[in-house]
Amino acid sequence: MTKPVHMAAELLYAEVCHLPLQQRGQANRVYRGLREAIISGAIPPGVRLVYGDLASGYKVGRPIVSAALNGLAREGLVRRELMRVAGMVLVQGPTHDGS
Template sequence: MRVAEQIRELILKGDFVPNQRLVEADLAEQFGVSRAAVRNALGELAVEGLIEREQNRGARVRVISFDEAIEIAEVRRALEGLCAGKAAAVVNDDEIAELKAIGQAMEQMVATGDLGGYSAKNRELHTRIHQISGQRTALSLIERLRGQSVRQQFALAMKPGRPSVSLSEHLAIIDAIARRDQEAAERAMIAHLDSVIRAMHEVHAAKTRSATA
């Protein structure tokens, strides 16, 4: 795995937290690579908006404000709705079976309370829909946006009752794609992202109340 991919994954998992300094020498030792390789990786991640670099102060994991997170979710809604509709138009039988298997795994994980596993399958489902759609430009943009909103996604996963709500939404998306209903697939994906945005507002409001209590 390339250095940029390894650092990106640690940010996505929350192992590297907002505002955390990313020291080239430490990362080079951690990954067993040269400082030049780390420097190039940090430059790539800065372009993606995952980190920020300051003159003479090195790199830090970038903080994403709530307002920016909402904007990102709204852009994802448009892009992912497009991908879901396109996927329904071109999906083959093997891909339908794969999406249904992911859905079944998600159901099992919600039933057993495996939130980490469910979150991973959630990402896998969205990624496979993007890939099936063949919309390479949309996929590239979505991947950048996903990295920037990972902390909000984690907070949603911990929201009581959210996985069950999210599960039904994802199953509706899978069903529409499996029926090759392009309009229904797009509507189901947009409805899911609308639900995500509402939940983000609820989580943010609860944090604000707790901070001011």
Template sequence: MASEEAGRLSVSDRISHQLRENIISGKLPPGTGLIEMDLAAEYSTSRNTLREVLHQLGREGLVTFVRHKGVVVRTLERKDVRDLYVARRTLELQALATGELQQPALLDKMLAAIRAAERALLKENWQAVGTQSLRFHQHIVSLLKSSLLDEFFRTISAQLRLVFASDPDEKRIQTPDWIQREYHICELVMNNRRSEALTAMTRYLDDSERMLLEAMSRVNRSFR
């Protein structure tokens, strides 16, 4: 988020944004407890403000309120994945179908995210690979030039990060193939090849959804 945009947000919105970003980056994995008093001290704000923030994140499906445990970062289920991909297809395919493709600053951000994912891959930092992939897809949605949809997709990205974390070995889902496919989509966008970009993204999302559902099934079987 640009600093000038952040400056226009309320205190609670700024904290919500930061906590959401911490989920996207993997700093707050599923099951992490969010303690009002500690967060109020960290962000130098009142517990009432933090309570408002946590209820907002609850409405976004990012945290849950557990009896006798308080507020924890949510663990997502298979049905949540299907809902997320309905939203992803709606936003990302619409962005490629109707968005303004030739936005140099945005295209630079797409490339930067992919290159950052490549650097993370070389270091075998699988969590960072996934985070940069989410950044790339955030920039795809930004082709629509809608701050409202941008903010909505940040919530989708945060929920996707929680899905990624459902597999203890994220290496199994953050493979080099996804980076190459993102490069290909980015190249199609840069060359204004809208129809081909749509086809490539459709296949990407179909394969991604299937892979995540298989990963969740694998993890569920391991606990039986």
């Protein structure tokens, strides 16, 4: 079983301040959903997350997905990579506490 990552499951103000209030809540919902899926292993390390697919799946816009992924990158759960296809991140998985 994966050890939990010890961080608050909420985006920082700087990650959502550019979004309208309603979209800030949506960004936190997407962030928490993706965070839990990564920590639980439902989304394993090495998977490429595509902004457009995530936006479609969560029924939100790309700016909301971007804010959520910024929070996950801050925690080290995803890593942005320079790729030919823009709008993708690579899942790293939990790394805190030796997991």
